[in-house]
Amino acid sequence: MQYDHILIRFGEISTKGRNRKQFVDRLKKNIQLVLQPFRMLTYTSTRDRIYIKLNGEPYSEIKEKLKPVFGIQSFSLAVRSKSELEEIKTAALETIKEAAVPGDTFKVSARRADKNFPVPADELNREIGGHILRNTEDLTVNVRKPVYDVRVEVREEATFITTKDELGAGGMPAGTSGRGMLMLSGGFDSPVAGYLCMKRGVEIEAVHFFSPPYTSERAKQKVLDLAAQLTPYCGSMLVHIVPFTAIQELIHKQVPENYTMTSTRRMMLKITDAIRSKREGLAIITGESIGQVASQTLHSMQAINEVTSTPVLRPLLSMDKTDIMELAKKIDTHDISILPYEDCCTVFTPAAPKTKPKLEKVERFESFVDFDSLIKEALENMETIKVSHSEESPFAGLL
Ligand code: ATP
Ligand code: MG
Numbered sequence: 001m002q003y004d005h006i007l008i009r010f011g012e013i014s015t016k017g018r019n020r021k022q023f024v025d026r027l028k029k030n031i032q033l034v035l036q037p038f039r040m041l042t043y044t045s046t047r048d049r050i051y052i053k054l055n056g057e058p059y060s061e062i063k064e065k066l067k068p069v070f071g072i073q074s075f076s077l078a079v080r081s082k083s084e085l086e087e088i089k090t091a092a093l094e095t096i097k098e099a100a101v102p103g104d105t106f107k108v109s110a111r112r113a114d115k116n117f118p119v120p121a122d123e124l125n126r127e128i129g130g131h132i133l134r135n136t137e138d139l140t141v142n143v144r145k146p147v148y149d150v151r152v153e154v155r156e157e158a159t160f161i162t163t164k165d166e167l168g169a170g171g172m173p174a175g176t177s178g179r180g181m182l183m184l185s186g187g188f189d190s191p192v193a194g195y196l197c198m199k200r201g202v203e204i205e206a207v208h209f210f211s212p213p214y215t216s217e218r219a220k221q222k223v224l225d226l227a228a229q230l231t232p233y234c235g236s237m238l239v240h241i242v243p244f245t246a247i248q249e250l251i252h253k254q255v256p257e258n259y260t261m262t263s264t265r266r267m268m269l270k271i272t273d274a275i276r277s278k279r280e281g282l283a284i285i286t287g288e289s290i291g292q293v294a295s296q297t298l299h300s301m302q303a304i305n306e307v308t309s310t311p312v313l314r315p316l317l318s319m320d321k322t323d324i325m326e327l328a329k330k331i332d333t334h335d336i337s338i339l340p341y342e343d344c345c346t347v348f349t350p351a352a353p354k355t356k357p358k359l360e361k362v363e364r365f366e367s368f369v370d371f372d373s374l375i376k377e378a379l380e381n382m383e384t385i386k387v388s389h390s391e392e393s394p395f396a397g398l399l
Contacts, residue, residue: 002079003059003077003078003079003095004053004054004055004079004080005051005052005053005054005077005078005079005080005160006051006052006054006059006062006066006075006076006077006078007049007050007051007075007076007078007153007160007162008031008049008050008051008052008066008072008075008168009048009049009072009073009074009075009168010023010024010027010048010049010050010071010072010073011073011074011170020047021047022176023071023172023173023176024045024047024050025045026071026173026174026175026176027050027069027071027072027173028043028045028050030069030070030071030173030174030175031043031050031052031066031069031072034065034066034069035052035062035065035066038057038058038061038062039057040054040055040056040057041053041054041055041057041062042055046155048113049153051078051160059077063075063166066166066168067166067167067168067169068169068232068233069168069169069173070169070170070171070172070173070174070198070199070201070233071168071169071171071172071173071174071176071201072168072169072170073168073170074165074166074167074168075165075166075168076151076162076163076164076165076166077162077164078160078161078162079091079094079095079160079161079162080158080159080160080161081158081159081160081161082158082159083114083117083154083155083156083157083158083159085119085124085127087159088124088128088152088154088159088161089127089128089131091159091161092108092128092131092132092150092152092161093131093132093135093136095150095161095162095163096132096136096139096148096150096163097136099148099163099164100136100139100147100148102137102138102139103138104138104139104147104148105139105140105141105142105145105146105147105148106129106132106139106140106141106142106146106147106148106149106150107125107129107141107142107143107146107148107149107150108124108125108128108129108132108150108152109125109149109150109151109152110122110124110125110128110151110152110153110154111151111152111153111154112124112154113153113154113155113156114154114155114156116156117154117156124152124154128150128152129141132150148163148164149163149165150162150163151163169199169233170199171198171199171200171201172199172200172201173201174198174201174203174233174234175201175203175234176201177200177201177202177203178202178203178281178282178283179202179203179204179205179279179280179281179282180197180202180203180204180205180276180281180282180283180284180285180313181204181205181206181207181240181272181275181276181279181281181283181284181285182194182197182204182205182206182207182285182286183206183207183208183268183269183272183284183285183286183287184206184207184208184223184226184227184239185208185223185287185343186219186222186223186226186337186339186341186343187287187337187343188287188321188324188325188328188333188334188337188338189287189288189289189292189316189324190285190286190287191226191227191229191230191287191328191331191333191337192287192315192316192324192327192328192331192333193285193286193287193313193314193315193316194206194230194285195230195233195327195331195333196315196316196327197285197313197315198230198233198234199233202283202285203234204230204234204237204285205237205238205239205240205275205279205281206223206227206237206238206239206240207239207240207242207271207272207275208220208223208239208240208241208242209242209244209268209271210223210241210242210243210244211243211244211245211248211348212243212245213245214245214248214342214348215341215342215343216341216342218341219341219342219343220241222336222339222341223239223241224239224385224387225336226333226336226337227239227387228387228388229331229332229333229336230331230333231387231388233331236386236387236388237386237387237388238384238385238386239384239385239386239387240275240382240383240384241382241383241384241385242271242275242378242379242381242382243378243381243382244267244268244378246374246377246378247264247267247371247374247375247378248264248348250369250371250374251263251264251267251348252348254365254366254368254369255362255365255366256365257350257351257352258350258352258353258354259354259357259361259362259365260348260350260353261294261295261300261349261350261353261354262295262300262303262304262353262354262357262362263362263365263366264348265295265300265304266303266304266306266307266362266366267371267375269284269304269305269307269308269312270307270308270375271375271378271379272284273307273308273310274375274379275379275382276310282310282311283310283311283312283313284308284310284311284312284313285312285313285314285315286312286313286314287314287316288301288314288316288317289314289316289317289318289319289320289321289324290317290318292321294353294354294355295353297355297356299355299356299357300354300355300356300357302359303357303358303359303362306359
């Protein structure tokens with residue numbers, strides 16, 4: 001008897017009907033990429049589980065690599081036994097004996113995935129539980145809050161027994177939900193917004209607006225570093241850097257000061273949408289949260305959003321700043337975002353931006369000049385950079 005397998009559970013994916021095979025295949029591929037350095041591992045998948053046979057590779061290291069992989073609900077080190085009652089009982093007993101100390105509590109949760117197996121789950125629980133109680137000292141059953149949940153999954157080809165679960169990252173496998181363009185600034189919010197969309201399987205490309213000489217090379221590098229920080233979850237990422245100086249200068253020349261913020265956001269959104277269309281993306285993602293600043297009131301959002309009918313995803317919409325900061329810490333973007341380099345918006349921020357801009361007004365202000373040719377020029381001069389994690393990206397080659 002040996003803990004020589006890892007059993008991976010995916011929860012939510014199991015409910016995806018016909019798409020399930022595609023999801024499982026993608027998840028398996030993502031896992032294989034993360035675990036590429038461990039060459040002896042072998043993989044098997046069924047419709048609701050992935051099994052990895054260790055073949056001597058170290059579980060403690062593999063465990064850490066599996067934790068950020070989206071689509072995994074939980075995973076466990078497992079013992080494999082034949083699907084035969086006596087063997088299962090022996091294996092379960094040894095499993096708990098290895099883990100437990102006197103005084104511990106346990107329960108048995110059997111699952112009969114192979115419906116042809118002659119013993120139903122309830123009876124299995126009793127058989128195995130009884131066998132454990134008879135052959136150990138000082139272990140008791142506690143069905144509500146046991147120290148060990150001896151999970152027994154009976155399948156046709158084999159039975160897997162686990163006692164301890166590791167929490168996976170949850171969400172959906174990277175790359176299963178289509179592509180979105182993340183409007184990435186140097187702030188705290190947008191990287192967190194990107195992370196949350198990736199968690200739902202969205203493949204992200206970043207769009208960043210910079211305005212030299214008002215903003216420095218270091219501000220641009222900061223954004224690339226932020227993008228790189230997101231790659232352990234998704235693989236390498238494309239960052240589209242759009243020169244925005246000429247447009248911002250024209251806005252400031254042409255639009256009354258309290259409407260410059262509204263106009264700036266509209267231009268950014270328009271350009272991002274053009275890039276999205278070229279890159280065959282399905283959505284735009286921002287770090288906006290209702291009411292956080294003047295440009296994020298519902299009135300503002302309505303006036304800004306009017307330039308496109310593409311879905312704009314705002315995963316932080318209802319979150320407080322403190323919660324966003326917590327998440328930024330968790331995903332290690334906080335310490336980069338906190339660096340003081342100026343952003344193109346901060347440089348041009350008006351003293352008193354309108355919190356209730358009127359769509360007709362902003363449209364009229366913009367109508368006196370030819371923004372479209374400047375937009376075209378900005379798109380032509382856009383630079384696209386591929387970033388990956390400072391360590392070798394676990395997903396390199398995936399995207
Ligand atoms: P963040 O912390 O993400 O910078 P914020 O609270 O500073 O957000 P704003 O500056 O109003 O809020 O920006 C709102 C959203 O607009 C950002 O979350 C981001 O998605 C987008 N955005 C702002 N500035 C830029 C930029 N220079 N390039 C690309 N997108 C930007
Ligand atoms: Mg900002």
